[in-house]
Amino acid sequence: MRKTGFIAIVGKANAGKSTLINSFVRQKVSIVSPKPQTTREQVLGVWTDDDSQMVFVDTPGFFQSKNALGDYMLKSIDNAVQNVDCILVVIDGHDGIDEQEIAQISRYRKQNVPIVVAVTKTDISQPEKLMPELSKLNGLEGVAEVYCVSAKRNKGVEELKQALKKYLNGTEMYFEEDDVTDKTQRFAVSEIIREKVLLACENEIPHGVGVAINIMRQNGNTWDIDATVIVEKASHKPIVLGKHGAMIKGIATHARESIEKLLEAKVFLTLWVKVKENWRNNPSMLNELGYSNRSK
Numbered sequence: 440m441r442k443t444g445f446i447a448i449v450g451k452a453n454a455g456k457s458t459l460i461n462s463f464v465r466q467k468v469s470i471v472s473p474k475p476q477t478t479r480e481q482v483l484g485v486w487t488d489d490d491s492q493m494v495f496v497d498t499p500g501f502f503q504s505k506n507a508l509g510d511y512m513l514k515s516i517d518n519a520v521q522n523v524d525c526i527l528v529v530i531d532g533h534d535g536i537d538e539q540e541i542a543q544i545s546r547y548r549k550q551n552v553p554i555v556v557a558v559t560k561t562d563i564s565q566p567e568k569l570m571p572e573l574s575k576l577n578g579l580e581g582v583a584e585v586y587c588v589s590a591k592r593n594k595g596v597e598e599l600k601q602a603l604k605k606y607l608n609g610t611e612m613y614f615e616e617d618d619v620t621d622k623t624q625r626f627a628v629s630e631i632i633r634e635k636v637l638l639a640c641e642n643e644i645p646h647g648v649g650v651a652i653n654i655m656r657q658n659g660n661t662w663d664i665d666a667t668v669i670v671e672k673a674s675h676k677p678i679v680l681g682k683h684g685a686m687i688k689g690i691a692t693h694a695r696e697s698i699e700k701l702l703e704a705k706v707f708l709t710l711w712v713k714v715k716e717n718w719r720n721n722p723s724m725l726n727e728l729g730y731s732n733r734s735k
Contacts, residue, residue, distance in 0.1 A: 444524035444607035455559035483621040525606035548581035562589035
């Protein structure tokens with residue numbers, strides 16, 4: 440009989456949570472970019488093997504909310520740590536461990552579930568700098584175990600995953616054996632497009648980008664997808680479009696390649712860019728894009 444359960448993955452923005460969850464399930468279920476708040480809501484990554492089913496809950500990074508979308512994201516973090524078997528706190532070892540992270544660990548002790556810490560990016564951290572940081576976790580009340588990993592190089596990831604199995608308390612299978620996430624293909628497509636925008640415009644625009652899927656239609660072994668990239672300011676539109684449309688064409692090319700891998704089919708992708716002033720504070724726009732403050 441398999442052991443089953445949920446493990447919430449929490450931590451600061453850019454700590455490596457999404458990269459780690461992708462490594463756990465050996466597929467890309469959560470998008471990755473250098474920008475804070477890339478992950479906006481709970482994304483489940485599911486790993487099933489002969490003796491367990493582990494459901495990893497990816498969450499947005501810790502931050503101070505400044506709009507309705509931010510409120511939604513913070514609520515998704517709070518929801519993620521409810522009724523789980525274990526909380527995995529991810530800390531960027533290269534940046535060091537600060538008081539905010541220590542305070543968050545103390546806060547999660549109230550959930551009365553085991554807390555495991557994964558210190559990431561150890562491949563780019565100098566040992567003489569990393570060891571004093573790790574000492575901050577020694578003896579910290581509520582921390583069951585500490586692991587050092589490099590998700591990018593897949594070092595220590597399997598050992599951590601195997602160690603987390605001992606915290607699983609259930610026996611009920613929540614997903615089919617070949618499931619890797621709870622999200623729909625439509626959601627995955629919109630996230631892939633948003634990821635490519637964030638990567639292409641890394642230094643030019645903030646993270647206030649949304650993606651609306653207008654059409655997603657399968658015709659035999661091909662897909663027709665029509666989507667709109669939504670920006671908050673009129674000045675952002677020409678940046679995303681680029682000179683003579685070069686930027687949006689490049690975004691579409693990279694997005695199409697990734698979507699074809701996801702759907703395992705040929706894709707015809709059309710992208711538009713529209714300005715929706717202050718959309719992150721617009722309830723109807725948030726609902727349209729799939730963000731809602733309703734309880735989950």
